[in-house]
Amino acid sequence: MPVITYREALNLALREEMQRDDRVFVIGEEVGLYEGAYKVTQGLLKEFGPRRIVDTPIAESGFTGAGIGAAMVGLRPVVEMMTFNFALLALDQIVNSAAKLHYMSGGQYHIPIVIRGPGGPAHQLAAQHSQSMETYFYHVPGLKVVRPSTPADAKGLLKSAIRDDNPVIFIESETLYAVKGEVPEDPDFTIPLGQAVVRREGTDVTVVAYMGMYYRAMEAAEELEKEGISVEIVDPRTLRPMDVDTIMASVRKTHRAVVVEAGAGFAGMGSEISAWIQEHAFDDLDAPVERVTGENAPMPYARNLERAKTPSKDKIIAAIRHVCYANGG
Amino acid sequence: MAQRTAKGPAPRVPALDEELARRLLFDMMLIRRFEEKAGEMYALGKIGGFLHLSIGEEAVAVGAISTLRPDDYAISTYREHGHCLAKGSDPRRVMAELFGRRDGLSKGKGGSMHLFDKTVNFLGGHAIVGAHLPLATGVAFASKYRSDDRVILCFFGDGSVPEGEFHESMNLAALWKLPVVFICENNRYAMGTSLERALAQTEIWKFGHAYHMACEPVDGMDVLAVRDSIGKAVERARRESAPTLVEARTYRFRGHSMRDPAGAVYRTKEEVEREKLRDPIVLFRTRASEAGVLTDADVKALEKDVNDRVDEAVAFAEASPEPPVEWLFTDIYKEND
Numbered sequence: 001m002p003v004i005t006y007r008e009a010l011n012l013a014l015r016e017e018m019q020r021d022d023r024v025f026v027i028g029e030e031v032g033l034y035e036g037a038y039k040v041t042q043g044l045l046k047e048f049g050p051r052r053i054v055d056t057p058i059a060e061s062g063f064t065g066a067g068i069g070a071a072m073v074g075l076r077p078v079v080e081m082m083t084f085n086f087a088l089l090a091l092d093q094i095v096n097s098a099a100k101l102h103y104m105s106g107g108q109y110h111i112p113i114v115i116r117g118p119g120g121p122a123h124q125l126a127a128q129h130s131q132s133m134e135t136y137f138y139h140v141p142g143l144k145v146v147r148p149s150t151p152a153d154a155k156g157l158l159k160s161a162i163r164d165d166n167p168v169i170f171i172e173s174e175t176l177y178a179v180k181g182e183v184p185e186d187p188d189f190t191i192p193l194g195q196a197v198v199r200r201e202g203t204d205v206t207v208v209a210y211m212g213m214y215y216r217a218m219e220a221a222e223e224l225e226k227e228g229i230s231v232e233i234v235d236p237r238t239l240r241p242m243d244v245d246t247i248m249a250s251v252r253k254t255h256r257a258v259v260v261e262a263g264a265g266f267a268g269m270g271s272e273i274s275a276w277i278q279e280h281a282f283d284d285l286d287a288p289v290e291r292v293t294g295e296n297a298p299m300p301y302a303r304n305l306e307r308a309k310t311p312s313k314d315k316i317i318a319a320i321r322h323v324c325y326a327n328g329g
Numbered sequence: 330m331a332q333r334t335a336k337g338p339a340p341r342v343p344a345l346d347e348e349l350a351r352r353l354l355f356d357m358m359l360i361r362r363f364e365e366k367a368g369e370m371y372a373l374g375k376i377g378g379f380l381h382l383s384i385g386e387e388a389v390a391v392g393a394i395s396t397l398r399p400d401d402y403a404i405s406t407y408r409e410h411g412h413c414l415a416k417g418s419d420p421r422r423v424m425a426e427l428f429g430r431r432d433g434l435s436k437g438k439g440g441s442m443h444l445f446d447k448t449v450n451f452l453g454g455h456a457i458v459g460a461h462l463p464l465a466t467g468v469a470f471a472s473k474y475r476s477d478d479r480v481i482l483c484f485f486g487d488g489s490v491p492e493g494e495f496h497e498s499m500n501l502a503a504l505w506k507l508p509v510v511f512i513c514e515n516n517r518y519a520m521g522t523s524l525e526r527a528l529a530q531t532e533i534w535k536f537g538h539a540y541h542m543a544c545e546p547v548d549g550m551d552v553l554a555v556r557d558s559i560g561k562a563v564e565r566a567r568r569e570s571a572p573t574l575v576e577a578r579t580y581r582f583r584g585h586s587m588r589d590p591a592g593a594v595y596r597t598k599e600e601v602e603r604e605k606l607r608d609p610i611v612l613f614r615t616r617a618s619e620a621g622v623l624t625d626a627d628v629k630a631l632e633k634d635v636n637d638r639v640d641e642a643v644a645f646a647e648a649s650p651e652p653p654v655e656w657l658f659t660d661i662y663k664e665n666d
């Protein structure tokens with residue numbers, strides 16, 4: 001299986017889906033001539049031309065709404081947000097139009113759109129360009145929300161998102177674009193939305209983590225292995241709909257859980273998952289579920305403060321030890 | 330201000346044949362009667378939420394939509410009963426939607442502000458001011474993408490003009506040369522805020538110039554003038570794939586919604602009474618009878634027809650059951666075919 005970067009995997013997914021279906025087009029700022037602010041759309045203008053690779057002015061609400069309108073009448077737009085921070089300017093279109101038109105029309109219209117781009121803590125980009133953006137979207141019925149952690153997931157999930165008949169919020173990460181991994185070449189390879197994956201098998205504790213936090217949890221798990229703590233890592237991949245069955249099966253096996261998220265902890269994904277576990281698997285638990293989250297502060301610029309804001313490997317290790325009632329926990 | 334300052338070319342008077350006169354008058358009267366009835370039903374508690382009537386503004390919806398082919402699109406705001414009916418929706422299903430019943434256009438899940446009818450290409454009822462202008466732009470983008478020459482009419486109020494999405498959409502539509510006609514129904518108020526208190530430029534059509542877009546004002550109380558103006562814009566969209574901004578000057582005779590009694594604090598009774606003298610239905614009826622295309626008997630017959638249709642609509646809505654409670658959870662996500 002070829003080893004390619006996360007960025008190349010996304011690019012491949014776009015190319016394959018555009019080759020497969022003429023209704024698919026890419027629209028956003030700098031997606032064409034500039035080849036993408038993060039080069040995800042590299043080469044696409046050359047291959048597909050300006051009809052299908054559409055550069056826009058800086059008008060997030062306008063071009064996102066235009067994508068939704070085009071989807072209403074049967075096209076399948078992929079809207080690129082240069083970064084997801086700017087999606088807030090289109091939040092009304094996403095929440096009040098994309099997510100609700102199917103419902104409000106009693107099922108007459110549906111919105112097959114993907115809104116994608118990077119959005120997560122990134123290196124020293126400060127408060128407006130470095131934050132976990134999924135929180136703003138996964139609350140909304142009618143949206144699907146995907147956070148792909150690996151190159152293979154990036155490809156397989158983006159292809160599914162494009163083929164899905166509903167609005168999909170697909171949030172990548174600046175810090176993962178250069179990550180390499182094995183990615184199936186098969187153009188029919190897809191990963192269904194709403195399916196979590198057990199990334200690492202273990203017996204003592206379940207850690208739920210995605211994106212950068214998944215990689216950090218892996219490091220923590222390797223380290224704890226040496227102490228004899230066996231960590232299972234579940235990556236939800238799709239945050240809405242959430243594959244609670246996979247998470248629950250793991251918790252029923254390990255009887256302990258730690259949920260990690262990069263974003264500010266208050267009312268975050270960690271709260272949701274730990275509430276779910278306690279509601280549905282309370283009797284299986286040997287310890288209270290623990291959360292490791294970003295601090296409840298905006299992202300600072302200074303390197304040391306930035307480090308303090310985001311969950312560290314040490315914090316993850318401490319939480320795991322704690323739920324395992326282990327040494328130093 | 331009955332004498333509008335609508336400049337630009339004097340409206341050409343297209344030939345008025347009997348068939349056309351009958352259709353335009355019928356559609357305007359149907360909307361008028363339908364909304365009067367809806368107002369009554371609201372007072373009886375049969376309709377809930379917000380109910381916005383377009384009484385006084387019927388000539389804009391009817392004149393504009395009369396220029397479309399059935400496969401063309403229309404999209405509108407929450408004040409959209411008229412556009413939906415003019416596009417050809419069944420009044421019974423519209424009324425059932427207002428009643429929140431299962432046979433409503435949106436199965437009772439949308440209500441008065443969210444009418445959608447795919448069978449007639451009516452793309453909705455949108456209640457966030459300005460938000461459907463980008464949608465219309467995207468629909469026009471799709472027409473051009475597919476080279477299928479379908480045009481979209483986008484109706485919105487003067488209250489959308491200060492919104493960013495108006496300007497974003499105008500720019501994108503002009504930049505990309507899209508087949509959309511933006512129709513501003515300027516009734517001079519956004520709730521209680523008059524044009525003068527909301528816009529530095531109150532001649533709304535002139536915003537077209539800023540975006541290098543064809544634009545003109547039209548007397549929105551004159552159904553034939555609207556038809557003429559929008560007819561040209563639709564041809565421009567279809568033949569040249571170019572957008573147009575039309576400012577239709579009109580007036581709502583009722584309050585903003587049923588919760589705002591007409592003639593409230595922000596405008597005078599005298600102003601409302603003066604505007605009512607330009608009732609678009611009366612104006613057109615007079616014109617048609619003076620031109621000898623419709624007799625009093627014709628009008629009486631149309632009136633009866635309209636009353637029957639609206640009575641049927643109410644009976645249908647009354648008889649339609651409430652949506653089953655399981656429908657709370659349907660149509661949130663579409664299953665892939």
Ligand SMILES: Cc1ncc(C[n+]2csc(CCOP(=O)(O)OP(=O)(O)O)c2C)c(N)n1
Nearest residue numbers: 408456457458486487488489516518519520
């Ligand atoms: C974005 C947004 N802001 C405020 C409102 C509340 N609101 C509903 S209708 C309205 C007035 C709009 O006036 P206009 O566009 O002129 O349309 P009209 O009601 O006159 O037809 C306002 C402020 C809203 N629905 N959406």
Ligand SMILES: [Mg+2]
Nearest residue numbers: 486487518519
């Ligand atoms: Mg108004």
